[in-house]
Amino acid sequence: MSEAVRTDAVSMDRVSKVYGKGRGAVAALREVSAGIPRGRFTAVMGPSGSGKSTFLHCAAGLDTPTSGSVRLGxxxxxxMNETKLTELRRQRVGFVFQAFNLVSSLTVEQNITLPLRLARTRVDRKWLDEVVGRVGLSERTGHRPAQLSGGQQQRVAIARALVTRPEVVFGDEPTGALDTMTARDVLALLRETVDAMGQTVVMVTHDPVAASYADTVLFLADGRIVDTxxxxxxxxxxxxMTRLGAWK
Structure with missing residues (x-):
């Protein structure tokens, strides 16, 4: 186990998640065990209702498993109680969602540094400049979200996820609201954060092209990992995915 702790950014051991009780209970995850390696890009795919969002939420500490163990490092x-989990997510995890979740009244730079301000952490100017440069927004830091394209807004969200130097960046359908060309730019950026910055990325997606940017794909069906x-x-x-019955 100690070896897994050193090499895996996230490890899940027999994780189950059941929603509801009695006859109405729904098992979203069924005894899932998985290791997410550090410094790699892992995609999670599966048919609708396969448990992929629940997998991400449990792995990221956004949801608590019904049984089993989840470790971050x-x-x-x-x-951990909710207060401790909130603190852990703020300090050690980054998130990129399909909806960009930017604050419309804040500038690009203010949106990016928001997690640091919430955590009352000093902004490392050199690191901020590097992150902003990496995502190609150096000329846009004073703009507000409404002045940006969808792709630029998602780049702001990625920079916001990176600025805290998280151990893992979790993406939940991060290209789902983008057109094909813009989605490829965003995926290439996520790939670059892994290759050039050593970041660990876990991305839930329904798009085979998006998954092709990853190092490894985990396939879920009926709450279980059925293939990698x-x-x-x-x-x-x-x-x-066709063999999993995702598309008929």
Whole structure:
């Protein structure tokens, strides 16, 4: 186990998540065990209702498993109360969602540094400038979200996720609201954060092309991991999803 702690950014051990009780209970995850390696890009795919969003929420400490263990690095999450989990998410985890979740009244720079201000942490100017440069927004820091394209807004969200130097960045359908060309730019940026910055990225997606940017794809069906694929291509992922019954 100690070896897994050193090499995995996130480890899940027999994690189950059940919503509701009695006859109305729904098992979203069923005894899922998985290790998310550090410094790698992992995509999570599956048919609608397969449990992929629940997987991400449990892995990120946004939701508490019904049973099983989730660790961020060597920190066990299941024993933490909501206050401690909020603190952990703020300091050690970054999030990028399909909706950009930017504050319309704040500038690009203020949106990016918002997690630091919420945590009452000093802004490291050099790191901020590097992150802003990496996402290609150096000329836009004084703009407000309404003055940006969808792709630029998602770049702001990615910079906001990176500015706290998180151990893991979780993306929940981060390209779902973008057109094809813009989505590719955002995916290339996520890929670059892994290759050039050593970031760990976990992304839930329904798009085989998006998954092809990852190092590894985990396939979920009926709340279980049913397959993994290294060095994925869009075609191979699409074929595997078809066999899972995702598209009929």
């Amino acid at each position: 060597d920190t066990e999450l299941s024993a 694929m290294d060095a994925p291509s869009g075609g191979k992922v699409a074929a595997r």
